[in-house]
Amino acid sequence: MASKTPHALFPLIRKLESVTRLSASERHAIESLPVRVRTLSARQDIVRDGDLATQCCLILEGWAYRYKLLTEGRRQIFSFHIAGDIPDLQSLHIPLMDHNLATMTQATVAFIPHESMHALTARYPTIAAVLWRDTLIDAAIFRAWLIAMGRRPAFEHLVHLFCELYLKQEAVGLAGDHRCPLPITQNDLADATGMTSVHINRVLKEMRGRGLITLHRHTLVVKTWDELIRACEFDETYLHLQKRAVG
Amino acid sequence: MASKTPHALFPLIRKLESVTRLSASERHAIESLPVRVRTLSARQDIVRDGDLATQCCLILEGWAYRYKLLTEGRRQIFSFHIAGDIPDLQSLHIPLMDHNLATMTQATVAFIPHESMHALTARYPTIAAVLWRDTLIDAAIFRAWLIAMGRRPAFEHLVHLFCELYLKQEAVGLAGDHRCPLPITQNDLADATGMTSVHINRVLKEMRGRGLITLHRHTLVVKTWDELIRACEFDETYLHLQKRAVG
DNA sequence: CGCTAATTTGACCTGGATCAACTACGGTGG
């Protein structure tokens, strides 16, 4: 491994190997996937609601998010994505998009044709299983968001989201020392939580006031992790994070 | 086909064939799955939050639902399931349950060991793909629920849910003529939509008043489908229903 | 018939929305 130059799909391989051990041929098959790497500017749609997707998008760097627009300017954000994620993996089996995928920040992404993914998963059931699993975790996160929307008050809801985003980043080495990037606006937080940006602002003020967190210049600083966990009954099980199998 | 006695897994085969054509050996492999058929009474847990699942549960008759409990008696319902659904298919790749699955009504279910499912999907990528697709639609429905929770007022939200439940049942022949079973209480509707049962009751009254629907004795009667659709900007794309490939 | 769970209604309350400024700040161009 150390002798090879890092492959563009390394983030994907790392993710798969955190769940299962890949054989040499499996690893080789992945590395042979045809990829098109692109750098996109912030706030740019990657696939749109209504599109027929023909490729998947692996995030190599930066943030992306998924959302849907309703009438009267309403917007619902479904998820935030970081390096290693394939936010539109679901399009592999449901090509007709029912929502949008866009960059949040400037981002580097790798596009992989569905065709190649289908060939890969048909030949290597293990790889198919791990990718499938990934989409299931995606769904588990949706369920967590449903709980937050339906049964948590605003304060708890937002704390819960922060815990999730911190842990997701920590798992891939993007967060640490109680601090992580959070390159999203209060308006985005509002559309992710079903609130208004005004109320997000007030809840953040309250969180600062209680000495739980700080959110400044797109950086989240967690003051007291334990209290944060307690403030929202956070149970990380649903994220199904592995203990860093591969460095 | 007509010469065979109906197999217990026929609802599953029908679902798979509505998406793809199965070869004789694929069909045979499914019919050879070891199943344990049971009839359960209403409101009985099938798998619990925290359990390590070892089998999947195919619903043959009746309703099931998934939910999670929080402190102070809060409950969030994630989904309702009918014949043909495998509500815990996700446990195949994430055995550690992060929520509960229970019957809503008395129900007949078929249990299939994970082991057999793994063997089946490893051998038949096509079957794996269709089952994977099914879990992706599950996720698509979660997204629709997120929108409803986050960005729809109560009335619209509930109308949307009714449209979804009607169409899901219609697709498998359980609804028709603007009428379908809805064997759930107003309290369940409340926990599914993030409201209180009092408010559900008032919204239902309003819906009756506007002549949109009737909900009585666990039967939903749609008075004017078009208005219902319009009242909640319903777009059925996310359900990815097939045009009845197999009868 | 009687018991329990489910539905319905009324009175009142509140978390978060709405509306409307105002402030801070990172560019950008002169």
Added chain:
DNA sequence: CCACCGTAGTTGATCCAGGTCAAATTAGCG
């Protein structure tokens, strides 16, 4: 270096959708 501008964040005042509490009323069901 500063003036300008657009985006994002902050704050106050007021409002209302939906929650809470409590008490009937009705439906199932053994």
